[in-house]
Amino acid sequence: MTRNLRLILSASALALALAAPAAAQRLPLTPLPDDGERYFWWYHQVQTPEVLANMQAIVGAPGVPMANPPAQPVRIAVIYPSQDVSDFWLRSYLAMVARMKEIGLPFEAVQFASNMGDFLLQSTYAEQVAQEEFDYVIFGPSELRAQQDDIRRLMDSGKRVIVLNYDTPLQDWGDDQPMMYTTFSHLFGALNICNWVVENLGTEGTYALIRGIPGGIDNQRSGGFRDCLAEKSNWKLAYEHYGEFQREGGFNGAQLIISAYPEVTLIHNANTAMAMGAISAVQAAGLGDKVGVTAWGGTGDEIDALKNGELLATPMRMSDDVGVAMAEAIRMDIEGRSDEIPLVFLGRIDIVSGRSSPEEVEAKANEAFRYTGRARLER
Numbered sequence: 290m291t292r293n294l295r296l297i298l299s300a301s302a303l304a305l306a307l308a309a310p311a312a313a314q315r316l317p318l319t320p321l322p323d324d325g326e327r328y329f330w331w332y333h334q335v336q337t338p339e340v341l342a343n344m345q346a347i348v349g350a351p352g353v354p355m356a357n358p359p360a361q362p363v364r365i366a367v368i369y370p371s372q373d374v375s376d377f378w379l380r381s382y383l384a385m386v387a388r389m390k391e392i393g394l395p396f397e398a399v400q401f402a403s404n405m406g407d408f409l410l411q412s413t414y415a416e417q418v419a420q421e422e423f424d425y426v427i428f429g430p431s432e433l434r435a436q437q438d439d440i441r442r443l444m445d446s447g448k449r450v451i452v453l454n455y456d457t458p459l460q461d462w463g464d465d466q467p468m469m470y471t472t473f474s475h476l477f478g479a480l481n482i483c484n485w486v487v488e489n490l491g492t493e494g495t496y497a498l499i500r501g502i503p504g505g506i507d508n509q510r511s512g513g514f515r516d517c518l519a520e521k522s523n524w525k526l527a528y529e530h531y532g533e534f535q536r537e538g539g540f541n542g543a544q545l546i547i548s549a550y551p552e553v554t555l556i557h558n559a560n561t562a563m564a565m566g567a568i569s570a571v572q573a574a575g576l577g578d579k580v581g582v583t584a585w586g587g588t589g590d591e592i593d594a595l596k597n598g599e600l601l602a603t604p605m606r607m608s609d610d611v612g613v614a615m616a617e618a619i620r621m622d623i624e625g626r627s628d629e630i631p632l633v634f635l636g637r638i639d640i641v642s643g644r645s646s647p648e649e650v651e652a653k654a655n656e657a658f659r660y661t662g663r664a665r666l667e668r
Contacts, residue, residue: 315464316335316464316632317337318330318334319334319335320334324460327460329433330458331457332458332470332632335458335633336633337631340629340630340631341633341634341635343629344617344629344630344631344634345610345634345637348610348617349610349637351391352391352616354392354393355392355394358393358394363394363396363424363623364422364425365396365398365426366399366423366426366427366448367398367399367426368401368427368428368429369382369427369428369429369453370402370404370405370429370431371403372402373404373534374536374561374562374565374590375560375586375588375590376665376666377561377586377588377608378429380608380612380658380661380666381429381612381615382427382612383612383661384608384612384613384616384660384661385427385616386612387612387661388660389616389619394619396619401414401417405431405562406533407431408431408435408436411431411436412436415428415442415443416442418448419442419443425450425619425622426449426450427453428440428443428450428453429454430452430454430455432502432504432506433455433457433504434459434504434505437459437461440452441462449619450468451467451469451471451618451619452470453471453611453615455470455505456470456472456474456635457505458470466632468627469614469615469618469633470633470634471618472611472633472634473610473637474635474638475505475585476510476513477604478586478638479509479512479517479604480514480517482585482604483518484517485602486518486602487522489644490555490581490601491522493523493524494524494554495525495526495527495550495552496518496555496556496557497526497529497550497553497556497557498511498528498530498557499532499538499542499543499546499558499559499564500531500559501559501560502533503531510559510560510585511559514557524555527552530542530545530546532558532559532566534559534560534562534563535563536562536563536569537566538562538563538566539565539566539567540567540570541566542556542563542567543556543566543571544570544574547570547571547574547576555580555581555583556583558582558585559585560584561584561590561591564582564600565590565594568582572599577598577599582599583600583601583602583603584602584603585603585604586603586604586606587605587608587641587657588608589663589665589666592654595641595643598643601643602640602642602643602644603640603642604638604639604640605653605657606637607639607653607657608636608657608658608661609658609660610637611636612661613660618630641653
């Protein structure tokens, strides 16, 4: 069995809290034999399951108004690649905003948008935000390890930092971690879509991967899928193409795969943007009935592609969970309940496919987008 598969399993309060840097966290660390081979800890190594379960229950329920909201709005900076094709980033922000309004938490938020992979721009934003009067920073790095110095700068400036879209606390930071990491389990989603392939497409075939940017997210979404298929089936991997999480990368990768590897019948993509590009290439070549495409995330574009018969299946995140968790974590911090904040929050995730009934897809989509709505977002 592969290593990845083994590892799966009141205003006064605000004033006092914001007057001094956050104390170093003492992690309930559960060491694993291969910790020295990784730059991160798995989420289940560094927190108490009951804390995560409690937060998930709070997130899944309607918001409870604050008894003593702060007199002054909290100031929040949001640094994230919201210009990406995927609407995950913007929906996370909008769900956070909606939940804060629901619970009566006054706030002022400033968004600093970028494209996926624009490290330099995100670094510039981080330097700017570190020098300004923000209380909290939501940081959605394109690649956590490559941008850890930017996050460290924000933490050292006294900001409470929530790392968006990662569940892998960096070992370099020891006990002195960000306030929370919040995402969906990239590896769990990969294993789910792998199981779907084996159960619905059989145990033999030839496939290709369109991967993102080398690093933690892609290692789990693409590497986890690859390792799972090797473990559970006789599917053969023909080619791995890095599409840098961009639509163009997915399109170019799929064109190359179609041309050079005509035996490929399945192309797995590590995010929405690349999947949309791959679908365009497959459809343009007239191979929609021969080459299946899978994705990752269950965003609005993916749901549309499922309905159109262009996408086979995708791990669908209950998207608004993450934004709601960010709002509730900030509330807990303000109310002096930081011990109730899980270091890593994981939202719910499930598979939807072209074989799911319209009623099933609708039910999951309504739950996923319960705060942000089903309409396509204007950006």
